[in-house]
Amino acid sequence: MSRWTKDVLRQVRPHFIIQSIKDPKRAFREIKFRYTFTSKSRFTSDILSLSRSPFEVLDESKQRNFSSSLKSQITRSSISSGRGPMGDEAELLYICVRLMKPAFVVETGVGAGFSTACILKALKRNNFGMLYSIDLFKDDETCGWIIPNQLKKRWRLIKGSSANHLNPLLSQLGLIDIFIHDSDHSYENMISEFRRVWPHLKKGGIFMAHDVGRNDALFDFLKEIQFPWWRVRTYKWLAGFQKPLRKKESIVYGKNFIR
Ligand SMILES: C[S@@+](CC[C@H](N)C(=O)[O-])C[C@H]1O[C@@H](n2cnc3c(N)ncnc32)[C@H](O)[C@@H]1O
Numbered sequence: 548m549s550r551w552t553k554d555v556l557r558q559v560r561p562h563f564i565i566q567s568i569k570d571p572k573r574a575f576r577e578i579k580f581r582y583t584f585t586s587k588s589r590f591t592s593d594i595l596s597l598s599r600s601p602f603e604v605l606d607e608s609k610q611r612n613f614s615s616s617l618k619s620q621i622t623r624s625s626i627s628s629g630r631g632p633m634g635d636e637a638e639l640l641y642i643c644v645r646l647m648k649p650a651f652v653v654e655t656g657v658g659a660g661f662s663t664a665c666i667l668k669a670l671k672r673n674n675f676g677m678l679y680s681i682d683l684f685k686d687d688e689t690c691g692w693i694i695p696n697q698l699k700k701r702w703r704l705i706k707g708s709s710a711n712h713l714n715p716l717l718s719q720l721g722l723i724d725i726f727i728h729d730s731d732h733s734y735e736n737m738i739s740e741f742r743r744v745w746p747h748l749k750k751g752g753i754f755m756a757h758d759v760g761r762n763d764a765l766f767d768f769l770k771e772i773q774f775p776w777w778r779v780r781t782y783k784w785l786a787g788f789q790k791p792l793r794k795k796e797s798i799v800y801g802k803n804f805i806r
Pocket residue numbers: 628629630631632633637655656657658659660661662663681682683684707708709710729730731736
């Protein structure tokens with residue numbers, strides 16, 4: 548029995564049948580998401596078109612200690628910074644940045660700064676590249692408070708909404724290598740961020756969005772850009788895919804692996 552069939556059959560529970568009758572679009576979305584679920588290692592190797600697992604190449608045990616120490620600081624703190632931070636999906640951001648060695652990374656939604664700190668740690672190890680983050684922001688103490696000062700050299704924080712600041716930032720940068728959405732997860736905001744970013748994402752660049760299961764923004768967007776939804780990879784709440792290259796073009800990540 549194929550993986551697809553098994554996943555579909557796993558969904559066929561009484562509550563799912565009732566939900567499908569009430570809201571068929573949502574039920575279909577859930578099935579599609581189930582189909583794209585994958586492991587951390589497959590997520591990265593598939594979206595970066597690698598022939599082997601990134602974990603064979605990168606020793607990321609130190610990174611894991613770094614993220615668990617940040618996570619416990621956030622858990623212990625009483626500072627509230629928007630919605631919660633990513634889970635271990637942030638490790639995938641770190642790995643993609645380490646492997647791609649991007650010049651420009653753009654993210655929307657900083658919160659306490661967990662995902663931001665993981666990206667910045669990778670840029671620091673690469674000794675190359677900049678991260679531009681946009682967040683609505685209340686004050687310095689709540690936005691990005693978790694980010695160690697020594698990582699901030701490769702960071703520009705833009706205060707305000709993505710609706711106001713994404714276009715000017717993208718026009719200034721031209722082309723970017725990686726985009727990560729984790730700001731307001733309303734349908735309108737998600738799809739409008741996706742539409743703005745797409746023309747500025749390099750071919751072979753990585754598009755990622757968190758909390759994609761909440762609405763159809765990602766699937767509708769994929770239809771617009773004619774990207775097959777089954778080629779997206781999802782790990783927990785993070786979805787990602789690579790912007791297609793032209794035929795016969797390929798990106799060589801190999802030489803970026805070892806430092
Ligand atoms: C879920 S948190 C981000 C968590 C962060 N990525 C992490 O893993 O630690 C969402 C953040 O998005 C910001 N936000 C909400 N709506 C926004 C918008 N329209 N434009 C920019 N930032 C927004 C909030 O201020 C909040 O800090």
